[in-house]
Amino acid sequence: MSECIHTACGLDCYDACRIVVDKKIFPKIKGDKAHPAGNGALCALLNKYIHEEARIEKPRINGKEVSMDEALDAVAKALKLPEKLLWRGSGNLGVMQEVTNLLMEKVEGTLTSGSLCDAAGHAGIEAGRGVNRTLPLEQIAKAETVVVWGRNVTVTNAHMMPFLEGKKIVVIDPVKTEIAKRADFHMQVEPRMDYYIAIMLARFVFMEDGQDDTWLEEFAPEFEDFYDYTREHRIKAILEHIGTDLGEMGTVLEYMRGKRTVFLVGAGVQKYATGSYTLHAIDSLAATLGLFGKEGCGVHYLGDSKLGFDNPFEVKTKRVPKAVAPFSKFNTVIVQGGNPAASMPDRNRVIEELEAVENLIYFGLYENETSALADIVIPAKNFFEKEDIRLSYGHQYVERMRKVVESNIGISEYDFTATLFEKLGLEGLKSEEAYLAHWMDQCEEEEGHHLTPAYRLCPYDEGFGEEGDEEFEFIDDYDDDFIDTKRFRKYRKQSKNKPKDTTFWLLSPKSAKSLNTQFVRDNRVQMHPDTGYEEGEEVKLSSEYGEQTFLVHLNDTVRPNCVVVTNNTVGVNYLTPSILSDEGENACYQEVKVSIEKVET
Ligand SMILES: Nc1nc2c(c(=O)[nH]1)N[C@H]1C(S)=C(S)[C@@H](COP(=O)(O)OP(=O)(O)OC[C@H]3O[C@@H](n4cnc5c(=O)[nH]c(N)nc54)[C@H](O)[C@@H]3O)O[C@H]1N2
Ligand SMILES: Nc1nc2c(c(=O)[nH]1)N[C@H]1C(S)=C(S)[C@@H](COP(=O)(O)OP(=O)(O)OC[C@H]3O[C@@H](n4cnc5c(=O)[nH]c(N)nc54)[C@H](O)[C@@H]3O)O[C@H]1N2
Numbered sequence: 198m199s200e201c202i203h204t205a206c207g208l209d210c211y212d213a214c215r216i217v218v219d220k221k222i223f224p225k226i227k228g229d230k231a232h233p234a235g236n237g238a239l240c241a242l243l244n245k246y247i248h249e250e251a252r253i254e255k256p257r258i259n260g261k262e263v264s265m266d267e268a269l270d271a272v273a274k275a276l277k278l279p280e281k282l283l284w285r286g287s288g289n290l291g292v293m294q295e296v297t298n299l300l301m302e303k304v305e306g307t308l309t310s311g312s313l314c315d316a317a318g319h320a321g322i323e324a325g326r327g328v329n330r331t332l333p334l335e336q337i338a339k340a341e342t343v344v345v346w347g348r349n350v351t352v353t354n355a356h357m358m359p360f361l362e363g364k365k366i367v368v369i370d371p372v373k374t375e376i377a378k379r380a381d382f383h384m385q386v387e388p389r390m391d392y393y394i395a396i397m398l399a400r401f402v403f404m405e406d407g408q409d410d411t412w413l414e415e416f417a418p419e420f421e422d423f424y425d426y427t428r429e430h431r432i433k434a435i436l437e438h439i440g441t442d443l444g445e446m447g448t449v450l451e452y453m454r455g456k457r458t459v460f461l462v463g464a465g466v467q468k469y470a471t472g473s474y475t476l477h478a479i480d481s482l483a484a485t486l487g488l489f490g491k492e493g494c495g496v497h498y499l500g501d502s503k504l505g506f507d508n509p510f511e512v513k514t515k516r517v518p519k520a521v522a523p524f525s526k527f528n529t530v531i532v533q534g535g536n537p538a539a540s541m542p543d544r545n546r547v548i549e550e551l552e553a554v555e556n557l558i559y560f561g562l563y564e565n566e567t568s569a570l571a572d573i574v575i576p577a578k579n580f581f582e583k584e585d586i587r588l589s590y591g592h593q594y595v596e597r598m599r600k601v602v603e604s605n606i607g608i609s610e611y612d613f614t615a616t617l618f619e620k621l622g623l624e625g626l627k628s629e630e631a632y633l634a635h636w637m638d639q640c641e642e643e644e645g646h647h648l649t650p651a652y653r654l655c656p657y658d659e660g661f662g663e664e665g666d667e668e669f670e671f672i673d674d675y676d677d678d679f680i681d682t683k684r685f686r687k688y689r690k691q692s693k694n695k696p697k698d699t700t701f702w703l704l705s706p707k708s709a710k711s712l713n714t715q716f717v718r719d720n721r722v723q724m725h726p727d728t729g730y731e732e733g734e735e736v737k738l739s740s741e742y743g744e745q746t747f748l749v750h751l752n753d754t755v756r757p758n759c760v761v762v763t764n765n766t767v768g769v770n771y772l773t774p775s776i777l778s779d780e781g782e783n784a785c786y787q788e789v790k791v792s793i794e795k796v797e798t
């Protein structure tokens with residue numbers, strides 16, 4: 198009889214699918230139909246994961262293959278130097294990735310703070326709700342209207358699609374994405390304006406007396422102040438600036454009026470310095486409509502998957518912001534599960550910084566831009582070759598990830614940590630089983646599924662904050678260097694005499710064929726045919742941070758004043774800025790406009 202084992206996909210994705218492996222026929226695998234989120238279908242990326250040709254098989258030091266023991270001796274030596282940094286990416290979302298925190302604590306090393314991904318939005322959510330709880334899938338299933346707001350759901354969160362069936366769909370996105378094509382209404386907005394959209398919508402809700410007074414009195418009593426705040430925003434000038442009009446705003450409101458409504462908000466709205474204000478404004482709109490703590494309603498964003506857990510890998514160390522890490526200040530840098538030489542903003546700066554590190558250690562699965570720069574390369578085990586636990590930022594289910602094959606390639610994060618504890622004479626590391634049990638024991642079991650301790654069927658039904666006894670805090674401030682509300686009028690006046698803006702917003706969403714910089718890479722820039730360029734011709738994009746050439750791909754789904762370069766495209770981050778969001782220490786990949794120039798051949 199064949200032996201089936203359940204495990205889960207560790208790729209950085211909302212879905213966290215459960216996988217059934219028949220050991221005898223591995224690497225043939227299938228999805229688990231019983232998984233409420235993954236519903237039995239696995240995506241093609243997982244196949245790419247198993248068969249990726251760039252897998253690193255042997256450790257090396259300065260380009261020369263060595264044994265794992267020699268390589269780890271070199272790591273131990275490098276960790277004795279005064280300044281060392283661990284920069285961890287999100288190549289594998291298993292919780293055991295963080296066991297290396299315990300090593301950094303012992304050697305008095307530095308870790309990172311903030312994120313390349315979702316931390317700006319997360320900060321905005323915390324400002325309003327106190328904690329970032331995930332809206333459970335059951336509630337999305339019960340909605341009547343779903344507003345897909347800056348999330349490319351068919352590409353990045355495909356398993357959400359069955360939950361959207363039969364619902365009214367509104368999409369707010371500068372690109373006519375697949376979901377926008379199928380939607381009841383698509384508002385193709387100017388990028389970076391979602392704060393204004395949310396505030397304007399809230400203002401109109403108050404104007405037509407559509408706010409949920411009963412809910413507001415009980416859970417968000419400062420709503421009158423918020424109404425006043427929305428009134429400080431001038432309607433006509435703002436609507437013009439964000440690329441919409443009263444008619445469009447009215448249509449969006451029509452789909453929400455009196456309907457159980459869910460906002461599916463993605464990373465796209467918050468890749469800006471102002472990203473936290475955007476989520477805070479969107480939440481404030483949701484509160485105005487009374488969408489929290491009710492069946493079939495809520496805001497679903499990238500959730501805080503570790504919320505509610507006692508995390509054995511939480512340590513107190515020095516931290517530097519991840520998105521602008523000053524690598525050259527360290528003697529030793531370990532890059533684990535990431536590819537900062539390609540994934541971080543401002544590639545020119547990052548490369549210069551990484552090249553200046555005395556001991557750059559790359560601990561990962563594949564060859565990439567970062568492994569190419571590393572002095573010491575340590576191959577990792579993939580998630581079929583080690584034990585782990587998968588939490589999700591998209592739903593409440595927790596999966597045990599099982600070792601399903603023995604492999605003589607690489608080392609697991611736990612064994613890496615244990616070996617270095619030994620080599621450095623450190624004490625206090627518990628067994629791998631003890632940590633795994635510590636995580637699993639904190640989960641609730643319900644109908645054969647493990648749920649995170651933070652799970653609430655109807656989040657915020659009793660109130661906000663960690664204990665659920667606080668009020669919702671509305672946004673009451675917006676600080677934007679680019680155009681703030683007070684300077685808005687002046688900006689409008691000046692713009693009449695200004696030369697026409699010939700730059701384009703650079704959007705860098707995810708691609709279907711890759712998981713960030715893993716798997717298939719791209720070399721194209723997508724732009725609207727009206728830009729006048731030709732399919733396949735070479736163009737140079739430049740920003741104040743750098744430049745890079747791409748091949749033109751004409752695509753009329755892109756808003757004419759935007760270009761799209763997906764984030765798996767080689768060199769896209771030469772163009773992006775080394776800045777942090779105002780709140781949350783997040784990268785701001787889209788806080789940039791680019792010029793386009795034809796490359797003469
Ligand atoms: N296939 C695949 N799936 C993935 C990933 C992958 O690389 N490949 N990566 C995973 C990771 S790490 C993450 S963080 C998630 C992110 O997944 P999503 O949350 O979907 O984020 P993005 O793909 O970055 O962008 C989403 C949408 O935002 C739109 N957008 C851009 N700027 C704006 C704006 O200013 N306003 C509005 N309203 N919309 C805007 C874009 O056009 C795009 O359609 O996906 C995960 N899933
Ligand atoms: N321009 C632009 N850039 C972006 C974004 C954007 O929107 N625009 N999005 C950002 C976002 S949301 C994210 S999340 C980041 C992601 O950026 P990173 O976190 O740097 O992720 P990847 O580039 O995919 O690199 C993952 C690497 O992890 C390694 N790996 C995989 N599994 C394991 C494992 O089990 N153990 C170990 N040790 N290593 C493993 C693989 O070798 C792989 O090359 O990119 C960001 N970059």
Ligand code: SF4
Nearest residue numbers: 206208210213214240
């Ligand atoms: S990458 Fe996402 S959708 Fe694909 S199998 Fe993994 S969790 Fe599921």
Ligand SMILES: [Mo]
Nearest residue numbers: 209313314315
């Ligand atoms: Mo991400």
